[in-house]
Amino acid sequence: MRLSGLGVSAGIGIGRALVVTRGMRQLCFRIPERRVGDELARLDSARVHSRVQIEHIKQRIADAAGTEHAYLFDAQLLMLDDPMLVERAAAIIRDEHLNAESALQRALDEVSALFDQLDDPYLRERKGDVADVVGRLCVNLRSDGDPIDLFRDVEGPLVLVAEELSPSLIAQLDFQRLAALVTDAGSWTYHTAILARSMHVPAVAGLRHASGVIPPGALVAVDGATGDVLVDPPEDVVADLEARSRKRRAYEQSLDEYGDLPAVTLDGAPIRIEANVELPEEAVRARLRGAEGIGLYRSEFLLAGTSATGLDEDAQYLVYRRLLEAMDGRRVTVRTFDVTEAQMGLSRDGEHSRSPLGLRGLRLSLSFDEVFQAQLRALLRAAVHGPLRIMFPFVTGVEELRAARTAVAHAADALRADGVPVPDVPIGIMIEVPSAALTIDLLAEEADFVSIGTNDLIQYCLAVDRTDDRVSGMYAPLHPAILRVLRHVARGARRGGLAVSVCGEMAADPVLIPLLAGLGLREFSMAPTAIPASKQVVRSLRLSDTIRLASRALKAATPTDVERVLAESFSAARR
Ligand code: PEP
Ligand code: MG
Numbered sequence: 204m205r206l207s208g209l210g211v212s213a214g215i216g217i218g219r220a221l222v223v224t225r226g227m228r229q230l231c232f233r234i235p236e237r238r239v240g241d242e243l244a245r246l247d248s249a250r251v252h253s254r255v256q257i258e259h260i261k262q263r264i265a266d267a268a269g270t271e272h273a274y275l276f277d278a279q280l281l282m283l284d285d286p287m288l289v290e291r292a293a294a295i296i297r298d299e300h301l302n303a304e305s306a307l308q309r310a311l312d313e314v315s316a317l318f319d320q321l322d323d324p325y326l327r328e329r330k331g332d333v334a335d336v337v338g339r340l341c342v343n344l345r346s347d348g349d350p351i352d353l354f355r356d357v358e359g360p361l362v363l364v365a366e367e368l369s370p371s372l373i374a375q376l377d378f379q380r381l382a383a384l385v386t387d388a389g390s391w392t393y394h395t396a397i398l399a400r401s402m403h404v405p406a407v408a409g410l411r412h413a414s415g416v417i418p419p420g421a422l423v424a425v426d427g428a429t430g431d432v433l434v435d436p437p438e439d440v441v442a443d444l445e446a447r448s449r450k451r452r453a454y455e456q457s458l459d460e461y462g463d464l465p466a467v468t469l470d471g472a473p474i475r476i477e478a479n480v481e482l483p484e485e486a487v488r489a490r491l492r493g494a495e496g497i498g499l500y501r502s503e504f505l506l507a508g509t510s511a512t513g514l515d516e517d518a519q520y521l522v523y524r525r526l527l528e529a530m531d532g533r534r535v536t537v538r539t540f541d542v543t544e545a546q547m548g549l550s551r552d553g554e555h556s557r558s559p560l561g562l563r564g565l566r567l568s569l570s571f572d573e574v575f576q577a578q579l580r581a582l583l584r585a586a587v588h589g590p591l592r593i594m595f596p597f598v599t600g601v602e603e604l605r606a607a608r609t610a611v612a613h614a615a616d617a618l619r620a621d622g623v624p625v626p627d628v629p630i631g632i633m634i635e636v637p638s639a640a641l642t643i644d645l646l647a648e649e650a651d652f653v654s655i656g657t658n659d660l661i662q663y664c665l666a667v668d669r670t671d672d673r674v675s676g677m678y679a680p681l682h683p684a685i686l687r688v689l690r691h692v693a694r695g696a697r698r699g700g701l702a703v704s705v706c707g708e709m710a711a712d713p714v715l716i717p718l719l720a721g722l723g724l725r726e727f728s729m730a731p732t733a734i735p736a737s738k739q740v741v742r743s744l745r746l747s748d749t750i751r752l753a754s755r756a757l758k759a760a761t762p763t764d765v766e767r768v769l770a771e772s773f774s775a776a777r778r
Pocket of ligand 2: 635
């Protein structure tokens with residue numbers, strides 16, 4: 204079987220499918236033979252727990268509404284003992300070595316297929332009861348262990364196949380075990396895709412139905428460049444892919460030497476290349492690849508598996524300090540939490556807004572003072588260990604920047620009052636909302652630096668949801684509007700004497716670096732893996748050529764026309 208999606212992290216990965224559905228609540232995979240006994244015991248214990256629970260519910264309903272209304276639960280109790288359900292699942296565990304959740308799912312599918320053939324609509328509807336029983340069994344299986352712990356036991360390289368994967372969740376996984384990630388949802392700037400690129404894990408997103416059609420345990424080959432996903436491919440195809448993968452690795456290694464070289468154009472202009480980091484341990488990789496600093500540390504990844512209130516000041520201080528120490532005197536820019544209320548696990552009145560346009564980023568921090576102060580104090584305390592910069596996400600204008608500066612001053616005063624030394628820390632903002640881009644002249648008066656987040660800036664300028672694969676074709680970094688907005692920010696920053704960098708995914712595409720340089724941008728921050736190729740490109744450029752390229756691109760009317768201009772200049776440079 205061949206599926207086709209959006210390649211979002213290049214490279215080839217081959218491994219056994221671990222299928223994750225219902226938001227990580229259900230993991231389906233093949234278990235090693237030695238685990239079969241444990242798995243059968245888990246299933247049995249889930250059955251025992253489920254029986255106790257259903258009997259309890261039945262009693263409550265009988266007490267409240269009379270025994271005649273409790274009969275439904277008799278049917279559920281019978282289902283627990285039906286040989287076609289739990290016993291069938293046990294047979295699947297024994298014979299096919301699937302984990303209990305996948306075995307139950309399979310048994311449910313088989314029973315459902317039988318129900319579908321029935322003529323009696325009343326009986327057909329009982330299918331819902333079987334699903335209810337299976338749902339309960341799965342919940343009870345889960346109480347026997349965290350699914351993430353279970354997957355530690357699965358052997359071999361794994362291809363994680365999921366409907367959707369939250370970045371905070373994959374941040375908790377062991378990347379050494381992952382040959383590739385494939386998701387039904389998502390697109391290029393989906394945070395999970397960004398993380399996959401950072402961690403060098405091939406990934407394909409936007410596959411729509413992969414989690415429903417790829418059987419757990421199947422051999423899956425993923426090409427993160429083309430977006431092809433092959434299920435149980437023939438041996439010769441696997442051999443061919445492995446050969447391509449080796450070639451790719453050799454090419455990447457050949458670029459490694461550029462990591463150590465300075466990023467200077469042929470006409471002597473220095474370009475600053477830094478790394479985007481989501482996990483503190485990536486700092487080492489960033490340095491190895493030649494990063495001159497960390498241009499964006501997405502601190503919200505610290506919230507993986509915890510809530511903002513569960514993450515105290517000292518724990519954060521240690522992480523920021525570790526980053527600064529790992530970068531050994533190089534600049535580290537930490538962005539304060541950029542999440543929505545729901546992702547932060549916070550809300551004032553029990554109402555969670557998931558909207559990216561609700562309480563998010565700096566707005567959210569400003570409305571939860573305790574959480575904000577804890578983060579700022581941790582940052583200011585860490586700043587004695589190296590050149591730290593604090594950056595605020597999702598700023599719409601000067602007032603928010605002022606409020607953030609007041610919060611920083613408050614945190615610094617409180618620390619100094621306690622005798623804690625606090626150095627001066629540059630304060631900057633992301634330019635990722637059109638209103639901030641348009642008021643760059645005003646922001647330049649009050650910010651110490653800015654960094655352009657093209658991922659959000661593009662989605663809000665073009666009104667295209669960056670995480671929705673159905674409109675990903677309209678997510679056009681080369682749209683004339685984007686080129687104009689970038690030129691506007693670069694000019695405004697230059698006139699205001701403001702340092703400006705680009706940390707969105709546009710900066711990680713070596714093909715776009717000449718254009719960005721020509722638009723006046725000189726600092727880029729990207730996934731560590733992209734650094735050597737970017738340095739190679741920088742070292743082959745003349746700024747005067749890039750300026751001509753940008754002015755031609757600015758005359759083009761459509762993204763396709765801009766692409767043509769880039770392609771022409773690329774082939775002229777190779778001639
Ligand atoms: C951006 O929006 O470009 C950015 C770098 O931030 P994030 O991708 O985390 O939203
Ligand atoms: Mg952003």
